[in-house]
Amino acid sequence: AQRVTQPEKLLSVFKGAPVELKCNYSYSGSPELFWYVQYSRQRLQLLLRHISRESIKGFTADLNKGETSFHLKKPFAQEEDSAMYYCALPAKIDQAGTALIFGKGTTLSVSS
Amino acid sequence: SAVISQKPSRDICQRGTSLTIQCQVDSQVTMMFWYRQQPGQSLTLIATANQGSEATYESGFVIDKFPISRPNLTFSTLTVSNMSPEDSSIYLCSVATNEKLFFGSGTQLSVL
Numbered sequence: 001a002q003r004v005t006q007p008e009k010l011l012s013v014f015k016g017a018p019v020e021l022k023c024n025y026s027y028s029g030s031p032e033l034f035w036y037v038q039y040s041r042q043r044l045q046l047l048l049r050h051i052s053r054e055s056i057k058g059f060t061a062d063l064n065k066g067e068t069s070f071h072l073k074k075p076f077a078q079e080e081d082s083a084m085y086y087c088a089l090p091a092k093i094d095q096a097g098t099a100l101i102f103g104k105g106t107t108l109s110v111s112s
Numbered sequence: 113s114a115v116i117s118q119k120p121s122r123d124i125c126q127r128g129t130s131l132t133i134q135c136q137v138d139s140q141v142t143m144m145f146w147y148r149q150q151p152g153q154s155l156t157l158i159a160t161a162n163q164g165s166e167a168t169y170e171s172g173f174v175i176d177k178f179p180i181s182r183p184n185l186t187f188s189t190l191t192v193s194n195m196s197p198e199d200s201s202i203y204l205c206s207v208a209t210n211e212k213l214f215f216g217s218g219t220q221l222s223v224l
Contacts, residue, residue, distance in 0.1 A: 034213075044155075044204070044215040088213075091157060099145045099206070100213055104154040 002027050004087050006103035013077050015112045021072040023061075023087030023103060033070040034100065035061055036086040044086070047072075057081070077110045084108075114139055114209045118216030125195055125223050132191045133219045135205030140185035146178070147204040149218070155204065161188045195223045 003026040013019055025031060035047040048056045050063045050070060061072045070087060084107050088100040115138040125131050135144065146158040159167045159180055167180040181189045192199050200223045205216040 032211075036213075043217045046212055046214075049212070086154065098143070098208070099157050099160055101157070102155040 002089055002091060002101050004089055004101055004103035006085075006087055006106050008106045009104070010107045010109065012109045012111065015079055015110055016076050019072075019074045019077045019081070019108065019110075021085050021087075021106050021108065023070045023072065025068050025070060025087070025089055027068075027089055031063070031065075031070075031089055033061070033063060034088045035059070035070075035072050036088055036102070038084045038086070040083070047085070077108075079110045079112060082108055082110045113212075114141065114207050114214040116205055116207060116214055116216040118205050118219060120219055121217060122220040123222070125221065127196055127223060129195055130191055130193045131195065131221060132189050133203055133205070135188045135190070135216055137186045137207050139209070141207040141209055142185070143208045144182065144188045145206040145208070145213070146180065146188075146190045147206060149202040149204060151201070158190070158203075192221065195221075197223045199223050 005024045007022055033050045036044050037047040038044045059074045061070050063070050084105050086105045087103040090098045091101050092098040117136045119134050144161045147155045148158055149155050157170050158173045158178055159169045161167045161180045161182040163182045163185050177193055179191045202218045202220050204218045206213050
């Protein structure tokens, strides 16, 4: 069954430090993976998806099929990056537009 | 993208009563999803609502407890029936468009 694991519940870093939010997955097909972010008092929104290979707000994520990982990285954290981050993948294998399964989420706290 | 209006944004309800949550989208979408986010937990998919057919429920969720309507391609409702304190949660409406998921702002439900 499809599964997403985010091992860290909380990650605290100082401003300017590198950030890596971990995500491991279990998926039978060719995975499409997403990172969603929820800032305080805002709705959940898409941060990036691996298929687009883009960098949003300085964040990148590389799909590593060998390690079944999709870690989210940013070289220099900013205070405005403080938020809850969710890794997600499709609930149904190789089906576009399907619902997503979410990891438990990691709270990123960036302090000055 | 899709703009989703969800209401009510929050409600406090008495045990044994029912609450209907509405979700309105600014464009026609085939698939709409309802999620639950319990305190300190990740998002859990309740059901998929397609226009013109009955909703498909995930394991652990049943139609009698969470009846869903999908009268057209821009609107859906989720009813939380015969509520108990365990139903206290955030309920989220979501739509898939261009292979991305967009979310409503959520309904925070507290059951006394």
